[in-house]
Amino acid sequence: MIMSRTEAALDQARGDLTERLLAGLPAEAVLTDPDITASYANDMASFCPAGAPAVVVLPRTAEEVQHVMRTATELRVPVVPQGARTGLSGGANASEGCIVLSLTKMDRILEINPVDRIAVVEPGVINATLSRAVGELGLYYPPDPSSWEMCTIGGNIGTASGGLCCVKYGVTAEYVLGLDVVLADGRLMTTGRRTAKGVAGYDLTRLFVGSEGSLGIVVRAVLALKPQPPRQLVLAAEFATAAAACDAVCRIMEGGHVPSLLELMDRTTVKAVNDIANMGLPETTEALLLAAFDTPDPTADLAAVGALCEAAGATQVVPADDAAESELLLQARRLSLTALEAVRGVTMIDDVCVPRSRLADLIEGVERIADKHQLTIGVVAHAGDGNTHPTVCFDATDADESRRARESFDEIMALGLELGGTITGEHGVGVLKKEWLAREIGPVGVEMQRGIKQVFDPLGILNPGKLF
Structure with a gap:
């Protein structure tokens, strides 16, 4: 086989890049086999294009990351930072001919300080690993994305991720105190x-949280911790309409209650969970609301919230008696996205957040969109935050169904903006x-964000093609 001039030039460029990278990295940290590098091309999002990486590197130290970025700058090669690739928006997808910078080998917990209530970690630490480690010392790291058993702290920082406990404890951004960042x-x-406090200069830490690897590479993070709360108890409330369940959410929040969790599952989601796990959830319900409290007297709090659910029209309210029963109810919620994926084989998971007062409007709007496009769209929501996950189920091998899935996804996002979300x-x-x-x-906002990007990454090599 005779190689074309273009192919030969590309092959030479890859060889030069690999040689330069190997000058500062161990051989096992530089992957060039096309079958292996192709496996790093995508995260978990649908409908997101990805290129073929020229090379995948797996550094173990900040100095090795610095070497990668100096090499990339000198050779003008794009760099795509990655964690566990559990993301759902294509933010970790490879660019054509890029260096994929996988940070999963930088997985050390460097310090846990119970007095200062901080943890210092590398970006590849798994969320659940950190949570368990600090829990052994009576501490608590609250952000808990659904993928917490797989996702990394670096990835959580990159996307400013949340989780089930956000209604009381907030999202990742509220726990990142400081960072070490390798610049472009x-x-x-x-x-x-x-x-615990500090207001010296611009808050560059918050700027990097949620920047999706487009401004720099996080190589170390100082994270705030909280004391371990009591074990939470959970209540399940069934409703004949999604609107009634959303009314209950509004009553709970207006009443000043602070649940540790307030989650909603619509009828479609409840059925999907039953289908894969035989959990015996009530499929006659149109919406299932889960509320939890980790207060000193959770039974009293659940009773008060249960009364509010009944006032909003709940057909049945079932408080858990103990932690084991509570965990069983939460397992149903954690299985939601897996269950919905099983409906048609592939899902597009939307991430629209609306004011709590418009939650019912969003869910009812999603139902109309599902009917219009003749698709199954299940809705699970961090209801206490107004953060919904309408999940479009479709067959990726069916071109028409895939088209309708993409159109419905866009219509859901448009609806979210229309509702002030x-x-x-x-x-x-x-x-x-x-x-x-x-x-x-808007255009002014885009211009300002592009300006910030230009300051940190004037060559545009960090995660190009993402955000804007």
């Missing part, structure tokens, strides 16, 4: 602090929502 040119910058509450923009970010923040 290889310089190492430290932001933030280890102290945002296109993403915790999944990020990535490739999937670039057009919608521009619609949400």
Whole structure:
């Protein structure tokens, strides 16, 4: 086989890049086999294009990351940072001919300090690993994305991820105190602090949280911790309409209650969970609301919330008697996305967040969109935040069904903006929502964000093609 001039030039360029990378990295940290590098091309999002990486690198130290970025700058090669690739917006998808910078080998917990209530970690630490480690010392790291057993802290920081406990404890951004970041040119910058308070200069730490690897590479994070709360108890309430369930959410929040979890599953989701797990959830219900409290007297709190659910029209309210029963109810919620994926084989998971007062309007609107496009769309929601996950189920091998899935996804995002919401509450923009970010923040907002990008990454090599 005779190689074309273009192919030969590309092959030479890859060889030069690999040789330069190997000058500062161990051989096992540089992957060039096309079958292996192809496996790093995508995260878990549908409808997001990806290129073929030229090379995948797996550094173990900040110095090795600096070497990668200096090499990339000198050779003008794009770099795509990655964690566990559990993202849902294409933010970790490879660019053609890029260096994929996988940070999963930087997985050390460097420090847990019970007095200062901080943890210092590398970006490849798994969320659940950190949570368990601090729990052994009576501490608590609250952000708990659904993929917490797989996702990394670096990825959580990149997308400013949330989780089930956000209604009480907030999202990742509220727990990142300081960062060590390798910039596009290889310089190492430290932001933030280890102290409980600090307002010195611009808040560059918050700027990096949610930047999806487009401004720099996080190589170390100082995270705030909380004391371990009591074990939570959960209540399940059934409703004959989604509107009634959303009314209950409004009553709970207006009443000043602070649940540790307030989650909603619609009829479609309840049926899907039953189908894969035989959990015996009530399929006659139109909406199932789960509320939890980790207070000193959760039984009293659940009784008060149960009364509010009944006042909103709940057909049945069932408080758990103990932690084991509570965990069983929560398992149903955690299985939601897996169950919906099983409906048609593939899902597009939307991430629209609306004001709590418009939650019912969003869910009813999604039902209309599903009917219009003749699709199954299940809705699970962090109801206490107004953060919904309408999940479009479709057969990826059916071109027409795939088209309808994409159209319904866009219509859901448009509905979210119309209701005063945002296109993403915790999944990020990535490739999937670039057009919608521009619609949400407007031309001046896009111009300012591009300006910030230019300051940190003047060559445009960091995660190009993402966000805008």
